[in-house]
Amino acid sequence: MDGFKRKWVVAIDLGGTTTKLAFFNHSGKMIKKWKISTDKRNAGQYILDNIVTSIDKQLQQLKVDKEILTGIGMGAPGPVHLEQGLLYNAINLGWEKNYPLKKLLEKKMNLPVAVENDANCAALGEFWKGIGQHSKDLIFVTLGTGVGGGIISNGKLVRGVHGAGGEIGHITVIPKNGYRCNCGKIGCLETVASAKGIQRITKQLLASKKEKSMLSDKYFTVKDVFNAAKQCDPTASEVVDTFSFYLGLTLANIGNIFNPEIIILGGGIAKAGDFLVKKVQPYFENYAFPTVRDSTVISLTDLGNDAGVFGACRLILNQMMKSKKM
Template sequence: MAKKLIGIDLGGTTTKFAFIDQGGNILAKWRIPTDISNAGSNIVPNIIKSISDQMRKEDYNAADFLGIGMGTPGAVNREKGTVVGAFNLGWKIVQPVGATISANLQLPIMIDNDANSAALGEFWKGAGDKADDVVFVTLGTGVGGGVVTNGHLVHGINGGAGEIGHITVQPGGYLCTCGKRGCLEQYASATGVVRIAKDLAKQFTGKSRIIELIDSDEGLTSKMVFYLADNGDILANQIVDRVCSYLGLALSHIGNTLNPENIIIGGGVSNAGNTLLQPTTRYFQENAFPSVRDSTKLKLAQLGNDAGVIGAASLALQFRNTQPFNTK
């Protein structure tokens, strides 16, 4: 019987897990809160315990599995299985994540960046749609990305490939947490949408529910901005248009550089659906080279919260062979 895969999607608030078959189908999935106390020192022990408990519960042992794949925030050294600079986890110094998990569970592990893992998930079983060349952009609290060419993830010389959130869309613009200004992340993430809303609200002279939300203690969210845009709020529509203009511009640069078959938009902000996709596509087409405009498609992600665990599990297929896995 074909061995199973284990996928781990480590996030700042939740850690998701799945047992997956080699065809990419989820057999079981579960989640635990991510304990970031004490500089994140409980995270890896909690992961090991959770997988051990689930294996016992389902009457599995290490021999039933090919290996483990894991997506994590921070800078990953794939050869050494270490993670550093995952500040939202409390991991400021190098963490020997791979060696610890592997030794305790008696299985090989492959670790990659969380956005890369989500990209692999969509590429393998989601909106990638059997294409060998796919770019994934995730719009959440921040903006991440992953690039797949010829069926393989692109990492770059220092692991920095796919940092779509740090494409400059407004020279000299908002200061980013990375230290530079005008990054896409500051304009198209959930927090970026709210930031643009507050800026545009200052110049808006009409009546808008957005201004009421900013002025009250109710708090404004990106979800609310898109909801109000759908319901005819003029200011909300101006905000969405501005956000999509930045996103479409950044995606046109990616299209012009890589000409992938699909650029897939995922993450929480993508739940806005066509309200986000249609204007973004218009701005993408305005800024894309004609042959790119006519061949690269913008699509919404399909796997939702499962993209990370499916993509992470697919990393473990590398223990089976070294071929790219481009079958659906």
């Protein structure tokens, strides 16, 4: 068993823009992390080869033989068939439907591969090494380019029959006259609580208001919107309030189903910090069932962008333990 501590796994968090990678030893200690951009050209045909090349390059730089690697865990953006490692649908990557991700990567790397939905992976990471590590019941919500979710109930990931359990970003919050979501549906949480959603709400408010805002007449990011709201800019405050209402309402409704110990907010938007929690909390409290309101805590991630690779590491270690390869 001791010898295995010197063995490593590769953990990959595959995203539509960036792919994060890390080496971990079998005790779960991160050895090295890095990232590459995701090349989606030509129906995503370069994505896996780029990953393989970058792993080889890192091993060379560290002067470590490829033999040290025993497996690969990966979080991918879309619902996943766990056993077969099929990605049912990955609109963001350009891949065909039912993409045999596990099989292809196993062939290229000659190593066992485990694949899971990216937000589920991040939830697993928080459960294993993050702020949720003492909670058997937790919900992880990633607020970034899109809105993703992962639910752990009684120590187990909620996956559902087709791997699409916990798709919090696609809960309908505006049933009438909402915007079309990337998933094809209308009025999903993602259309109002993602970076793109926040930017759209801001632009609409700026166009409809006569009063001057700190955000007027310039290109603005989501960070600018939150910073302006922190300084009590009226337009920015209204945007953050709209965002917080939809998020707080959704979290209360999911909270009523799972009564988690902790709801963890991650992703780029969570960098707004405690201010974000303070804005979402009152809406959550307003709409949650009293016992849920009093026993479920909303908190920020403490793993930041690394939650996904921690979860991917746990995923492959779990698979190897099950097949007794460690």
